[in-house]
Amino acid sequence: xxxxxxxxxxxxxxxxxxxxxxxxxxxxxxxxxGFSILLNAPWEFDKAKRNSITLSTTELVSNTWSQKxxxxxxxxxxxxxxxxxxxxxxxxxxxxLVYHVLITFYETIYGFAFGTGLGILLAIGIVYNRxxxxxxxxxxxxxxxIPILALAPMIVVALGSVGFGGLVPIxxxxxxxxFFPVVVGMVKGLxxxxxxxxxxxxxxxxxxxxxxxxxRAPRSTxxxxxxxxxxxAASVVGAIVGELPSGNGGGLGFRMLSGSSFGNTLHIWxxxxxxxxxxxxxxxxxxxxxxxxxxxxxxxx
Amino acid sequence: MVQSEVINVSNLDLTFETxxxxxxxxxxxxxxxxxxxxxxxxxxxxxxxxxxxxxxADLDEPTDGNVTVNGVSPRQARESxxxxxxxQAAGLYPWRNIAANVxxxxxxxxxxxxxxxxxxxxxxxxxxxxxxxxxxPWQLSGGMQxxxxxxxxxxxxxxxxxxxxxxxxLDEIVRDHLNEQLLNLWKSTNKTICFVTHSIPExxxxxxxxxxxxxxxxxxxxxxxxxxxSDRPLEIRDSKKFTEISQRVREGLRAGHIDE
Numbered sequence: 001x002x003x004x005x006x007x008x009x010x011x012x013x014x015x016x017x018x019x020x021x022x023x024x025x026x027x028x029x030x031x032x033x034g035f036s037i038l039l040n041a042p043w044e045f046d047k048a049k050r051n052s053i054t055l056s057t058t059e060l061v062s063n064t065w066s067q068k069x070x071x072x073x074x075x076x077x078x079x080x081x082x083x084x085x086x087x088x089x090x091x092x093x094x095x096x097l098v099y100h101v102l103i104t105f106y107e108t109i110y111g112f113a114f115g116t117g118l119g120i121l122l123a124i125g126i127v128y129n130r131x132x133x134x135x136x137x138x139x140x141x142x143x144x145x146i147p148i149l150a151l152a153p154m155i156v157v158a159l160g161s162v163g164f165g166g167l168v169p170i171x172x173x174x175x176x177x178x179f180f181p182v183v184v185g186m187v188k189g190l191x192x193x194x195x196x197x198x199x200x201x202x203x204x205x206x207x208x209x210x211x212x213x214x215x216r217a218p219r220s221t222x223x224x225x226x227x228x229x230x231x232x233a234a235s236v237v238g239a240i241v242g243e244l245p246s247g248n249g250g251g252l253g254f255r256m257l258s259g260s261s262f263g264n265t266l267h268i269w270x271x272x273x274x275x276x277x278x279x280x281x282x283x284x285x286x287x288x289x290x291x292x293x294x295x296x297x298x299x300x301x
Numbered sequence: 302m303v304q305s306e307v308i309n310v311s312n313l314d315l316t317f318e319t320x321x322x323x324x325x326x327x328x329x330x331x332x333x334x335x336x337x338x339x340x341x342x343x344x345x346x347x348x349x350x351x352x353x354x355x356x357x358a359d360l361d362e363p364t365d366g367n368v369t370v371n372g373v374s375p376r377q378a379r380e381s382x383x384x385x386x387x388x389q390a391a392g393l394y395p396w397r398n399i400a401a402n403v404x405x406x407x408x409x410x411x412x413x414x415x416x417x418x419x420x421x422x423x424x425x426x427x428x429x430x431x432x433x434x435x436x437x438p439w440q441l442s443g444g445m446q447x448x449x450x451x452x453x454x455x456x457x458x459x460x461x462x463x464x465x466x467x468x469x470x471l472d473e474i475v476r477d478h479l480n481e482q483l484l485n486l487w488k489s490t491n492k493t494i495c496f497v498t499h500s501i502p503e504x505x506x507x508x509x510x511x512x513x514x515x516x517x518x519x520x521x522x523x524x525x526x527x528x529x530x531s532d533r534p535l536e537i538r539d540s541k542k543f544t545e546i547s548q549r550v551r552e553g554l555r556a557g558h559i560d561e
Binding site for chain 2: 196199200201202204205207210215296297298299
């Protein structure tokens with residue numbers, strides 16, 4: 001009885017997702033086109049004034065929606081730019097968006113992998129060692145209160161001075177952001193077995209390592225996947241922020257920064273979209289693995 | 302037959318420190334259990350019967366007194382894997398199938414793969430779960446899950462079996478059936494069993510020795526040596542002897558309450 005009730009209430013969310021999403025999307029697109037007119041119009045007025053012509057409304061609208069260097073490009077211009085820089089450019093070219101996505105992807109994955117590893121190790125330490133829980137946890141929390149934007153240039157300079165240039169500092173920054181949700185989630189996950197399960201292990205005189213691998217680790221998998229999704233999103237942000245001060249000449253952060261420097265808003269917006277798509281796809285991949293694994297383990301909540 | 306002592310409890314005292322002040326869980330408990338005994342601990346909630354079992358298993362530590370299991374301290378007994386413990390909940394791992402769940406203590410204790418397979422087969426047969434090896438816990442009924450949990454406690458063949466209300470959450474029909482099975486198992490293996498329950502018929506039906514306990518502070522009010530024959534069909538519960546023993550248990554429980 002309870003099960004069917006629960007399924008029903010979930011059903012409302014999952015079955016009718018499409019309509020609300022389409023509604024919101026439409027709304028955003030309409031607003032966006034409106035703002036494109038609003039923000040790009042002054043330039044059109046100036047041009048018309050210089051040439052001493054008056055613009056009809058239709059001319060104004062079509063002009064503001066097709067500027068070469070608009071203040072706010074329209075969605076179709078952004079999509080056009082993305083199409084042009086993915087399909088029409090060679091991947092090895094610095095003009096290709098894919099080239100920059102791949103660099104950011106590479107940094108993200110490495111930062112995420114190291115961050116997850118570090119996070120899990122710290123969580124194990126915190127769960128098994130009281131002294132470590134007391135001493136390390138406050139520092140972990142503090143580490144996340146420092147604005148990464150301020151810290152990133154220092155990491156780049158410091159590592160650069162000891163010979164670690166290139167992607168290493170960026171990977172470190174991505175790791176710095178992604179380890180945190182993993183620590184927090186895994187501490188909770190590793191502590192999630194019930195007292196009965198711990199007692200049971202005790203009656204078999206199991207060692208701490210055996211309890212970790214046979215009980216705590218499998219019990220923590222639902223928490224792990226939640227953490228991984230947060231961690232990979234944070235890692236994408238870390239990679240992009242890390243690219244800004246490193247001047248490496250590649251990656252979505254670099255692309256957006258150079259777009260900003262040269263007033264090329266299309267580069268900024270296409271970079272932004274690419275970053276969102278990258279983060280979204282990575283989270284989606286983890287979600288699929290999560291569903292398969294948790295169903296296998298009968299741990300779905 | 303010379304009876305050898307397996308468990309000895311003398312002057313056991315246990316006080317829990319709680320936020321509402323100390324709770325006297327066990328007071329001056331004295332008890333001897335011999336090899337092959339089937340001992341039931343019965344009493345209302347709060348009488349310390351589970352706590353006593355947990356002390357024997359080294360899951361709780363006594364404040365005062367002396368406890369030996371197999372002649373050594375409960376800790377040494379636990380570390381030498383002297384007992385199997387069955388909890389009130391089956392506590393099977395949902396990500397392991399039944400065979401893998403039963404195998405878990407064997408993996409921990411470092412039995413060889415071959416030996417693990419052999420033992421799992423043997424104990425699943427003992428609790429009549431052959432054929433369910435590949436099933437997962439959620440595919441089994443509550444009674445079957447509890448049987449799997451008993452199989453797991455039996456898998457490493459300890460001489461002592463400690464059971465904390467293992468059938469408490471099951472309905473009466475399933476319970477009768479499991480009680481019968483448990484008796485057969487006890488007779489065929491000659492294990493020493495300590496069994497916590499709050500059902501009088503269950504205690505009388507199963508035990509060779511019934512320990513009646515009372516709360517606040519938790520203590521033993523009566524120890525009854527059962528005079529029932531070792532052969533016990535379910536119908537024995539209608540016999541005069543059975544009623545007499547039940548009566549004495551009931552009196553013991555009542556006396557404990559009047560004390561308050």
